[in-house]
Amino acid sequence: MFGISFNAQSEKTEKYTQSAQHIVLPNNASAQINIKIFDFQPPIIDFSRIDKHIFTKVVEDEKILKAVGDREYLKTYREDQDGNIRANRVDFEPIVGRLVDVKSLPLYGKTIIVNAGHGYYKEENGEIAVDTGTKTNGKAPEWIVNYDNSMLLINRLRELGAKVIYIQGAMREQHNTVKIELEEMKEFGKINPDMFISLHINSLSDNTTHHGSEVFTTAISNDSSKTFRENIKSNLQKNGYKVASKSRDLGALNSSIENFDIPSVLFEYDFISSPVGREKVYNPDEREKYADVLTKSILSYFGVEE
Numbered sequence: 138m139f140g141i142s143f144n145a146q147s148e149k150t151e152k153y154t155q156s157a158q159h160i161v162l163p164n165n166a167s168a169q170i171n172i173k174i175f176d177f178q179p180p181i182i183d184f185s186r187i188d189k190h191i192f193t194k195v196v197e198d199e200k201i202l203k204a205v206g207d208r209e210y211l212k213t214y215r216e217d218q219d220g221n222i223r224a225n226r227v228d229f230e231p232i233v234g235r236l237v238d239v240k241s242l243p244l245y246g247k248t249i250i251v252n253a254g255h256g257y258y259k260e261e262n263g264e265i266a267v268d269t270g271t272k273t274n275g276k277a278p279e280w281i282v283n284y285d286n287s288m289l290l291i292n293r294l295r296e297l298g299a300k301v302i303y304i305q306g307a308m309r310e311q312h313n314t315v316k317i318e319l320e321e322m323k324e325f326g327k328i329n330p331d332m333f334i335s336l337h338i339n340s341l342s343d344n345t346t347h348h349g350s351e352v353f354t355t356a357i358s359n360d361s362s363k364t365f366r367e368n369i370k371s372n373l374q375k376n377g378y379k380v381a382s383k384s385r386d387l388g389a390l391n392s393s394i395e396n397f398d399i400p401s402v403l404f405e406y407d408f409i410s411s412p413v414g415r416e417k418v419y420n421p422d423e424r425e426k427y428a429d430v431l432t433k434s435i436l437s438y439f440g441v442e443e
């Protein structure tokens with residue numbers, strides 16, 4: 138089933154959702170603690186007009202909770218009736234000012250899937266575990282960075298009138314919850330997304346100087362994906378970024394392309410294995426700049442020039 142909450146867990150979910158809507162994020166205590174752990178604050182999220190976050194269970198593992206800090210949508214995980222872990226998912230509506238006609242916004246009518254790379258899965262012994270992504274040597278783990286970067290992008294896209302579907306889950310071969318989510322979306326046909334973008338950070342184990350962004354499509358990518366890829370590349374270059382665009386086989390990305398025939402790319406911000414890349418990825422101002430460039434690229438893909 139999809140989109141309906143009906144079991145004992147739903148009460149927990151309900152409580153969680155309601156309290157989440159009343160949390161004031163900017164200056165609360167846990168956000169302060171969080172800065173100390175990761176050197177940067179999680180993005181502020183407008184909790185208004187968000188569809189119910191269903192099938193969620195509250196994470197109880199202390200270590201995971203400490204890592205997650207004040208990130209609302211990582212404090213829970215999704216589980217289906219059979220006990221399978223599902224990708225975390227939140228459907229965000231546009232953010233519209235009181236006197237603004239949503240239809241006048243440039244991305245009105247568009248639904249964009251923003252996939253924050255890596256996340257929860259279940260071990261064979263039934264315990265909740267995290268595919269944290271690439272090694273970050275004591276810095277904030279990739280899945281957390283990806284979450285924050287996704288929220289920075291999502292905030293911008295919602296303000297431009299788009300609906301945004303945030304998906305985050307394990308992307309390992311055995312546990313590709315993102316792929317499953319995309320397949321189910323298609324099966325139930327309720328969602329007609331217009332674009333898919335997966336956000337990651339990169340690292341190399343044997344090279345500490347290589348840096349720059351990478352935009353990936355796959356061997357089976359459609360022309361719209363390639364256009365979107367080159368769009369991001371040129372927007373980054375215009376803003377002084379070093380960037381390569383490449384083709385690679387990527388499970389979740391493949392399935393978005395196969396299922397929906399929409400522009401789909403995977404974006405790697407930079408290599409945290411190099412000092413230059415690390416500075417870019419972990420600098421809050423830089424993170425805002427990336428979100429701006431990605432937003433510009435999305436706008437120009439849809440033919441909106443600023």
Ligand SMILES: [Zn+2]
Pocket residue numbers: 254255270271279336337338
């Ligand atoms: Zn990754």
